[in-house]
Amino acid sequence: MRRLLCTSLIAGVLLGSSGQALAASPPAYRQEVVVAGSPFQGVHGLVVADSGHLLAGNLLGQSVHSIDLSSGAVSTLVGPPRGGADDLTVGPDGSLYWTGFFSGQLMRRSPKGETRVIARDLPGLNSLAFRRDGRLYVTQLGRGDALWEVDPRGEKKPRQILAGPGFLNGFEFGPDDRLYGPLLLKGQVVRVDVDTGKIEVVAGGFMMPTAVNFDASREHLFVVDAVRGELVRVRVATGEKKVVAQLPTGLDNLAVGPDDRVYVSNMVDNDIRVVNPADGSVRSVVAARLSAPSGLAVAPDDADEQLYVADVYALRRVGGRDGKIAQTTRVLSTPMVFPMHVSLGPKHVVLSSAYLGSLQVLDRATGAILRTIPNANGVQGALELADGTLLVAEATTGRLVKIDTAEPAGVTVLTEGLKGPVGLVADVAGQEPGVYVTEVRSGRVTRVRLSDGAKRTVAKGLRAPEGIARHPDGGLIVAEVGRKRLVRIDPATGRSTVLASKLRIGLPESEGLPPGYLPTGVAVGRSGTIYVSSDLDSALYRFVPVP
Template sequence: MHRALCELLVAGVLLGSGQAAAAPPTTYRQEVVVAGSPFQGVHGLVVDGKGHLLASNLLGQSVHSVDLKSGAVSTLVGPPLGGADDVTLGPDGSVYWTGYFSGRLMRRTPQGKTRVIADDLPGLNSLAFRGDGRLYVTQLGRADALWEVDPRGNKKPKQILANPGFLNGFEFGPDDRLYGPLLLKRQVVRLDVDSGKIDVVADGFAMPTAVNFDARREHLYVVDAATGELVRVRVATGAKEVVARLPTGLDNLALGPDDKVYVSNMVDNDIRVVDPADGSVRTLVAARLTVPAGLAVAPDDADEQLYVADVYALRRVGGRDGKIHQTTRVLSTPMVFPMQVSLGARHVVLSSAYLGSLQVLDRATGQILRTIANTNGVQGALELADGTLLVAEASTGRLVRVDTSEPPKTTVLTEGLKGPVGLVADTEAAEPRVYVTEVRSGRVTRVRLADGARRTVAKGLRAPEGIARLPDGGLVVAEVGRKRLVRIDPTSGRSAVIAGGLPIGMPESEGLPPGYVPTGVAVGRSGTIYVSSDIESALYRFVPVP
């Protein structure tokens, strides 16, 4: 866990030469709101036979090793090479993992040499070895296919099957057939990779995501992400039995040497162990948040309840006590991987560059009222007084308005921005405006809502992302490229550092929009500044000291 100074002084530390501080020096006390986790969403699992579990961490761009007894987590491959959706071991002990966003299949030899053995396979997802050493991988989401890949990377991949129906976490059986779930068909199937013939083993699942054989190879254990069930299927008959009920969001599983079932949960960011003999469950690696990104807090909320876009869930967290009061989860609901969040009088607005969508929720009930597709790298999104949404498109460099009609009509407010990410509005000004951070140009830009006219407020920043307004009208920005929090005077552009050395700003991953997992910033009515940490999956606050 990152250990910052308990008190951070702003005493005229400047961003640009010749600039004065944006405000009188202020003392802030840095505190932890929610402690961190080793993962940013845990996915594929495999037992290494040496007392450890290998776990893949897609958004954290890492492959980890977990001690089966203690739950201690260490990093085997760090960012940016380790962006893994699934992981397995080869016959020679090499570790293989799939890069969902990069489209690359990676191999790390027992000697520690890492290389790309296949690329240009967007949506690369699951992988497994057949008994004879042949390696197979699937594409899912960004494509839908099964491939055979040379484990040493000397030959080009060969497509085995197109459009099987989103084949996810699979394993080969004693008959050399591939067994795995088809997400789109809600089935577990048996596939002959030589002939392409598919037989249904069991069906009637809600969202089966992975299977593994038991020690006798007579049963398959299946995890269902939508129901949270661990199901045992008798291969010969297809008979199903629920072994344990866990929280929704299950992603993968592995069988340990003690016949226990290790299950990953991408929503809760944890790994649990199920004893199939009695269905008992214990936690091996725990977490409270998954990938905290965008933050919002109502300006009139004395309790400073934070809305956290936690990528795999929308969570409400007590800004003062760190308690998680409410969770709306992906997979088991229509929520689509929230990365940014803002609050209106009656609505919560979410945006997701992950699956390219905007969502409007009823603030009182959490009901999803609208889902609007947008594949332009949507980042910050605000609801204006008339119900119109103002949206930053990081990939196109535009700010657009989305009206309330169905289907919605989109108009461009301004364009030519360099990776717009964070938005904060000042609608009480004589000329209502919005401030936007540009992660590529290092600017904070003011855009007039009436006509889209814009003016540079501050420049020379390095990868600014989250932005919020202080009670006195000043701006606070997460400058992730320098791992610090800065205050900017919106009139003069004068800037000062509030805190440095923060655990923010994971390396960018190839093929993702600018500011992909944004660092969120929010300010409560007390003047307390809240910041999300993508590196630690934690939340911090900076409390003004009188």
């Protein structure tokens, strides 16, 4: 196991909620790697820039990268927050164009390195491609459903071509100047005449086709099916299909090189692989073990300290001591919806996600999804109370709400006026059960009484606190993302102590995202080991008490 020295040693928290000493002497911690990181936070759009380099979009990481195909080395072309690319392409003049799914902006970077917005107000902006005559087309998906023509220079307003085609995703223009692309909602690959809006089906029977590209002959399309994990070759003239390679589920996009090798991105596995269609062989280009680790949870009675990791594109079980990934429930191939927070109850796992706005309750023993509850208010932390009610932090509205067990679910506001609530941890030991909540906008940790929603400030003066967990001795462990450090807070006095600094946490905020969007998760095992997720590194770290 590779170990890193913690960048700062700890001074201890002196008093706990009972007013008694929490520790006889200030503890120190040793920082270690549980799961090593990746340059991406889920990789998406791809384009072959030249014979030796591949360009890749990193939506959650808000960056555009270049990959050296000979070495696999990854460099950043456009960093956060402007580089949040779902898909990308290179224009006739060599400019790089990419789509901002969350920001609703279309970006252009000239060969001189000048970056600017050329279209706005298109939420869910997803795929893009140039026609041979230099006209540029983009689609909305998820947060919209439309095909647009956009001026590559940004001097004219976008013009809508199609409304509601059925989620037209990664597409390309063919030799006949028709647009070829997949319709996610219909399981089809279609041909679109962008001048008339006419749609024709080329091939059907896919589960979830996410992108297409032509081969060198321009007679076949390569198609990736996210649910089946298949790379399929389609003869355009007849619609005949052949599976070229079987890959893991979660495929997002592809690019075809001049030698007909197919580069495929997988957002669930956060990797890029290259397929030789001549023999179906597959080789890794860039590999990873986690995608975008955010919320963390560990059962307080688990001696092995198995971590539940909300990895955005999957819910994973990771050994806190050995880093082994034992269980994975993946999005797209299951009904799971992009988990960003996770909490544990005796029988259930609760997930919440601001990505597509939902909460989910899973059976802890089997992993089966029992309930899915829509919530578009920037849902962050969520807890299950003893009676099965869900307590949910809405970062956009500033509320804590209770969601009952009925179908359809009823919603009751417990309290409001919070400034970007993100992390939640229960406090049920006293006579007045409550919950501690981090407020990323106000820099506070607030206790909210469950009986009536009364609020009490526990600590203030923090900068962007996100993840929060309860230490076995009663202290609160908080990821203070704005200062890139881990702090410990005495819930009785509010006194805070820095545990570690200069942490690799804290992607910058981006337009179109709720407060604390990709949260830094914190969990504490029964041994007192503190676990922290890194959004910058897509890694998982632990802080082990030094005897």
